[in-house]
Amino acid sequence: EVQLLESGGGLVQPGGSLRLSCAASGFNFRREPMSWVRQAPGKGLEWVSVISGSGDSTYYADSVKGRFTISRDNSKNTLYFQMNTLRVEDTAIYYCAKEGTGRFLEWGQGTLVTVSS
């Protein structure tokens, strides 16, 4: 059974930083691209970033490009999301998702990031 468990969310002031983690199990982690998708309170889903299975390739939505960094440690079956220069509008539940070609197959439970002074 595929399991994805996010952690690292919390309250942070504007301009601050936070690092999210997603512990994966139940599949061959190193072979699968992984994404982060976020959902602001009461709002829709927004894809924000993807990383290849090897970690060599990373891509970002314009809304986070230059501020957030996706990475992975395949020896630990863990996905990361370093978020810097956080803004109020980054407040959201952040989901890690196992990606299949053109779709998000499995989702974690999400971790809430709140950016507020």
Next chain:
Amino acid sequence: QSALTQPRSVSGSPGQSVTISCTGTSSDVGAYTYVSWYQQDPGKVPKLMIYDVSKRPSGVPDRFSGSKSGNTASLTISGLQAEDEADFYCCSYAGSNSYVFGTGTKVTVV
């Protein structure tokens, strides 16, 4: 990338059919067959219902079907059931290793 456009809400009676539209552009929905749909119950995690425009993952009832014409994709729920009441989101590959989601549609069973 602008979000794909979905109706804010649709409703139907049990047993009826409802269709949710998802309108994008020639750079996303119109350009690729990678259109997927997700059901999200309140406070829950999104669940993949349709992928590659019209394919159903194992375990998804065949009451759910997808299609696409031009820049617009559609999700149809036939034989609407009370348990189908949820938010639904479309998603399309948008090129350059990026994705765009729809604005979301609340399905109400009246």
